[in-house]
Amino acid sequence: MAEPVILYITVPNREEGVALGRTLVDENLAACANVIDGLTSIFRWEGEVQEDTEALLVAKTERALVDPATDLIKMEHSYDCPCVVAIPIVGGCCRRKSQETVGSPARGVLCVDGGAA
Numbered sequence: 001m002a003e004p005v006i007l008y009i010t011v012p013n014r015e016e017g018v019a020l021g022r023t024l025v026d027e028n029l030a031a032c033a034n035v036i037d038g039l040t041s042i043f044r045w046e047g048e049v050q051e052d053t054e055a056l057l058v059a060k061t062e063r064a065l066v067d068p069a070t071d072l073i074k075m076e077h078s079y080d081c082p083c084v085v086a087i088p089i090v091g092g093c094c095r096r097k098s099q100e101t102v103g104s105p106a107r108g109v110l111c112v113d114g115g116a117a
Contacts, residue, residue, distance in 0.1 A: 003063035004089040007070075010041060010054045012078055017057040020076055029069040030059035063088070 007030070011017040014037040021033025036056040043050055061069055066086045073084050 005061050005063050005066055006087045006089055007057075007059040007061060007066070007073075008083070008085040008087060009057040009059065009073060009077075010039070010083040011035075011057050012054055013037075014055045016078060017055045020073065021057050021059060023072065023076060024059050024061075024069060027072060029065050029072060030061045033057060033059045060089075 009017075009020070011020060014035055017033075017035035017037075021030070021035055024030035024033055034057070036058065039054045039056050041052050041054045043052075059069070063086075070084050070086075073082055
């Protein structure tokens, strides 16, 4: 059974998040991508505390695809060192009528609750 994972990815703006999310879905590395605009990020960079406005890209995928998805993100992202965090999904329900597929269409549907879609 596939192990569902959420990728948490910060991006500089909504447009880059949408483009990157679409690429992940187009390449079958994510079943779905959501872009949340208007984050205020506070972080240490080059020895100083920084504050900036960013967007958040959230992508549903599975554990086996985290490394290839991360490789694609690092290639396409405008940051030198993008934040990509994989978070295991331990429960919930995210079935969709649209038959979200990951990896390849033959792999089936990403179902958090473990049931067949």
